[in-house]
Amino acid sequence: MRLSKKERQQKLLEALEIEPFLTDEEMARRYHVSIQTIRLDRMELGIPELRGRIKDMAEKNFDRVRSLYPDEVIGEVTELTLDVGATSFLEICEEHVFTRNGIARGHHLFAQANSLAIAVVDAETALTATASLRFVRPVQLGEKCVAQARVTQQTGRTQVAVNTFVEEELVFQGVFDVYRAKEDE
Amino acid sequence: MRLSKKERQQKLLEALEIEPFLTDEEMARRYHVSIQTIRLDRMELGIPELRGRIKDMAEKNFDRVRSLYPDEVIGEVTELTLDVGATSFLEICEEHVFTRNGIARGHHLFAQANSLAIAVVDAETALTATASLRFVRPVQLGEKCVAQARVTQQTGRTQVAVNTFVEEELVFQGVFDVYRAKEDE
DNA sequence: CACCTATTAATACCTAGTACTAACTCAGTA
DNA sequence: TACTGAGTTAGTACTAGGTATTAATAGGTG
Incomplete structure (x- = not known):
């Protein structure tokens, strides 16, 4: 059964929260819509593409790892x-x-x-x-x-x-x- | 001045340690060799492509963030x-x-x-x-x-x-x- | 009926590659 | 001198996972 646009976009946000590494193709398969629909959804929601999301995470956490356990003093x-x-x-x-x-x-x-x-x-x-x-x-x-x-x-x-x-x-x-x-x- | 193959590969490893987000193109520019040479170097050294490296980092750190500060007990x-x-x-x-x-x-x-x-x-x-x-x-x-x-x-x-x-x-x-x-x- | 929203399709283009083949350079050597 | 081989470069075909754009289609509503 197909979901409404709103429901689908909500689910999409939730899904990406847990699994940030989903491709548009995989999401299209999950919600039984075309890949273009997913892309329009991402546009509307302001979600960057897979590679952008991956890179953001890598960068954010790269910095964090550097600063998290400085060998010296905490603080x-x-x-x-x-x-x-x-x-x-x-x-x-x-x-x-x-x-x-x-x-x-x-x-x-x-x-x-x-x-x-x-x-x-x-x-x-x-x-x-x-x-x-x-x-x-x-x-x-x-x-x-x-x-x-x-x-x-x-x-x-x-x-x-x-x-x-x-x-x-x-x-x-x-x-x-x-x-x-x-x-x- | 061009470096020898060994020197270049050594520098490459060091550079990627500090800046994991370098493209082959950028590395080729830095060491004044062709992009293909860099790719051969990566082959020999077993270094995955940029996107693979980024993804590895993101995944590793995604897990780490999840497990690092569990709200419950350390250990x-x-x-x-x-x-x-x-x-x-x-x-x-x-x-x-x-x-x-x-x-x-x-x-x-x-x-x-x-x-x-x-x-x-x-x-x-x-x-x-x-x-x-x-x-x-x-x-x-x-x-x-x-x-x-x-x-x-x-x-x-x-x-x-x-x-x-x-x-x-x-x-x-x-x-x-x-x-x-x-x-x- | 026209109109609108949502969806789908199709096409050209992009990056940062892989995989492969071929050619070129140059130093050492038979 | 010619030959060989390591190292390098060039070029082509192909890939994933997109962007950007235009166009077509389906379904419901005033």
Whole structure:
């Protein structure tokens, strides 16, 4: 049974959401219309051709992969004095929150703080041994987190205290015991 | 000045590493050879055509985006009894480690443990209040982490203890204080 | 009936290739 | 000197998955 134009275009949008790699030919087959009809639909809906869609995805995600796991610090470092202190900035985006309530997932705040604590330690390889965390209040989507790390102890293990603020308000506290690893192990 | 075949092919590989969206035409222009030469080079090196490369990237990253930030638990849940205990599994891949030494970054172990602790709590919205962590030994690329969470206290705040093992060997310990958030806040 | 919307058909053209055949260049060598 | 072979270039036919355009057709409505 054939669908109306509106229904078909709606289905088309939904289908491409899930399977962005459909050719016009395949879509025509699915909805029992000609390939030209599908093309008119794409025109009206402003959907680019298959190759354009593929390329957009590849580019978007190429950038994302580059920026997602920078080897250094999670967030953007704005200040750094080795063995003394450092500051970093992280804006809470879609990918950091529970979709259900828009609250940032704990491990992103932890990641910002922990990676900053490690960056501030002046060593080839620094690793976290222990950490004590306090999530003072939930952080919402869109909030801008400023993490401030201070080295509080240098004898034996290095201790770094990190406080994270959203506009002057403390939202997270962490104390990290960091050690300098030997190169051979 | 023209390069030798070997040099050209080497440069080609490097160029595509950085800019995967180069057409044969563009590459031919860059190295001052004909388009056919570039195609022979791609044959020898086993490099697929532009559209194939773009599609591969798009597909790989499409999957990655889907799996990277699942709204639920980081890692794969293998057991779960609400308010009692749970187990999850996470294999340490490239994206989890410092490229310099192949050691897993702390926040991934934390993410596995923390999200499991939250999942085991039977509530609409559970959030971490405080946590105490011990990174017992560095975890290497390729190691398979099994996190075991047990609810250890239910009066007032819920306490969840998580131990993470690599083949029977304890690598991470965490104690999480989790609270059940009200829906309105 | 004319008119309109939706659909289909047909054609020329495009990009970025594959697959194949043929020719040319040049350096080394018998 | 002529021959050989690797490397390169040229040309042709063909492909997928389209764009852009024009034209024809079907079905319903005032």
